[in-house]
Amino acid sequence: MSCYIYQLPSWVLDDLCRNMDTLSEWDWMHFGKPVPEIRPSPPDFPGAEKPTRPWAASVRSTEDGQKKGQLVGPAALPGPGPAPAGASLPPPPEDAAASLKTDLPASPDPKDVSTSIPRQETLLSLAVDSLFWNQVDVVHATDNFNQTHKISEGTFADVYRGQRQGTPFVFKKLREMACSGPGSIENFFQAEIRICHRCCHPNVLPLLGVCTGKQFYSLIYPYMANGSLQDRLRCQGGSDPLLWPQRVSIVSGLLRAVEHLHNLDIIHSNIKSSNVLLDQNFTPMLAHPKAPPCPDSKRSKYTRMKTCVFQASAAYLPEDFIKVGQLTKRVDVFSCGVVLAEVLTGIPAMETDRSPVYLKDLLLHEIPSSSRRTGVEKVMAKEICQKYLERRAGALPEDCAAALATAACLCLRRRHASLAEVCGSVAAVEARLRGQETSLPCGGLSEGTGSSSNIPEETDDVDNSSLDASSSLRTAPRSGVSASPAPTEDEEGRVQASGGMRADSSSEACASPEPPQAETSWKIEINEAKRKLMENILLYKEEKLDSIELFGP
Numbered sequence: 001m002s003c004y005i006y007q008l009p010s011w012v013l014d015d016l017c018r019n020m021d022t023l024s025e026w027d028w029m030h031f032g033k034p035v036p037e038i039r040p041s042p043p044d045f046p047g048a049e050k051p052t053r054p055w056a057a058s059v060r061s062t063e064d065g066q067k068k069g070q071l072v073g074p075a076a077l078p079g080p081g082p083a084p085a086g087a088s089l090p091p092p093p094e095d096a097a098a099s100l101k102t103d104l105p106a107s108p109d110p111k112d113v114s115t116s117i118p119r120q121e122t123l124l125s126l127a128v129d130s131l132f133w134n135q136v137d138v139v140h141a142t143d144n145f146n147q148t149h150k151i152s153e154g155t156f157a158d159v160y161r162g163q164r165q166g167t168p169f170v171f172k173k174l175r176e177m178a179c180s181g182p183g184s185i186e187n188f189f190q191a192e193i194r195i196c197h198r199c200c201h202p203n204v205l206p207l208l209g210v211c212t213g214k215q216f217y218s219l220i221y222p223y224m225a226n227g228s229l230q231d232r233l234r235c236q237g238g239s240d241p242l243l244w245p246q247r248v249s250i251v252s253g254l255l256r257a258v259e260h261l262h263n264l265d266i267i268h269s270n271i272k273s274s275n276v277l278l279d280q281n282f283t284p285m286l287a288h289p290k291a292p293p294c295p296d297s298k299r300s301k302y303t304r305m306k307t308c309v310f311q312a313s314a315a316y317l318p319e320d321f322i323k324v325g326q327l328t329k330r331v332d333v334f335s336c337g338v339v340l341a342e343v344l345t346g347i348p349a350m351e352t353d354r355s356p357v358y359l360k361d362l363l364l365h366e367i368p369s370s371s372r373r374t375g376v377e378k379v380m381a382k383e384i385c386q387k388y389l390e391r392r393a394g395a396l397p398e399d400c401a402a403a404l405a406t407a408a409c410l411c412l413r414r415r416h417a418s419l420a421e422v423c424g425s426v427a428a429v430e431a432r433l434r435g436q437e438t439s440l441p442c443g444g445l446s447e448g449t450g451s452s453s454n455i456p457e458e459t460d461d462v463d464n465s466s467l468d469a470s471s472s473l474r475t476a477p478r479s480g481v482s483a484s485p486a487p488t489e490d491e492e493g494r495v496q497a498s499g500g501m502r503a504d505s506s507s508e509a510c511a512s513p514e515p516p517q518a519e520t521s522w523k524i525e526i527n528e529a530k531r532k533l534m535e536n537i538l539l540y541k542e543e544k545l546d547s548i549e550l551f552g553p
């Protein structure tokens, strides 16, 4: 028999409401998204999501992938055997799955976690216990975060390699940054957990564990043997340059991952080549979504971010986002365009001793003077191919280069660039390089995103350039486009971009008055009845409603 919340006696609901009043934001999130694994037989609430296995690479929900016929298995514990992007991956080895299960202390020390961090008990009650590693295991696996195991220092965390039961893992040890503000670790933690909780895709890096210890917080991932796309594009450690088929398949995997996230209404907001990790087969995995910054007032529908965090990522962000701080899917599409451009040209997204500092500015500078005419991307793409095409990656047929450059230009320039279309274009190049005869859609793509070539496309253009003469930008010494052996053009006299930080040099970027509907980087799926109930509960909390009004007599 179905049981509806309104069928409960009002005193029970009253009690429920009072208890709910004490919930943290974290708990509320999960109120909208039941995790039913802990219940022997889940109740049949209308509108409730189907039960999903709760957690980690080996246990994540697979619904979305199944719908689209995508692979939905665990994404990639490093293990033997090839696992090409988009191909079926083997389940994690038994020992690895077992290694994710960590014995929890029988009664967790309440002092073990700060109050701002989701409490272990709460998370346990959400059936994510298999995700938790205890501190001792993490210390053991990383040799107490031995410096010799350190891979890198990131914006929010230091990255260490470790090993458990013979399986290599990566441990991100989170740290509060001076500029990150209170709660940033919590946000970071929750962003990762939310995304991993909601999606499972062969090109999204799975979160394998978390540790909320007394001395540190850590997130645990599979170790990706080929490091990041950024490392490989820079041939760090003397690695060979990536060849075109590898490059295109990596971009294709990245685009599929982003498309998948967007289908779930998740905005990654931290797409960059250092967050595209490559396994032993160069299968790309998109990692480390950025914590959705908290709006500083309930009224704010759009998102503001800390200026210092912008600075780290400005190379991948569109100007309008930097100026306004409105987080939409377009931000991700733009970032994909920058990554695609890095792959295509071999030019780093940012180089401080170069002018312009940002690759996005270098490329957007190639826009023909009559930038509003139809097919501008095609002209721009041609320029890019002629001037900046990576020469170390082997031979690339001209039409493939043009299609890739056009796809990059679309991502960089169009307000409404269709990710599906860009995906399709790159996939066609991928197939072509694999030897499959495919006709490239570059003609159609370059003429406009889905629109007829006869129709002017004026309203879709975006001024992304941070090379605005009015901005107070410093000028850097010219160093050319050093990373690429491709001929570099004269950029003398160009004003160096500073990522549009003119928007605000204070702790937060400015926000325009009430921009149009913004998308948020995560979305609670909740049915209307629940939404109404939650609204009423808020009113109840403000003592504008009593429990009788809330649920009726």
Ligand SMILES: Nc1ncnc2c1ncn2[C@@H]1O[C@H](COP(=O)(O)OP(=O)(O)OP(=O)(O)O)[C@@H](O)[C@H]1O
Residues within 6 Å of the ligand: 151, 152, 153, 154, 155, 156, 157, 158, 159, 170, 221, 222, 223, 224, 225, 227, 228, 230, 231, 270, 274, 275, 277, 287, 288, 312
């Ligand atoms: N799972 C992993 N396997 C192998 N190497 C990794 C892994 N995660 C990160 N790395 C390496 O560590 C580097 C830094 O990772 P990190 O996630 O801190 O990226 P970041 O871009 O510097 O920081 P952030 O994403 O926090 O802005 C990556 O570029 C990569 O070389």
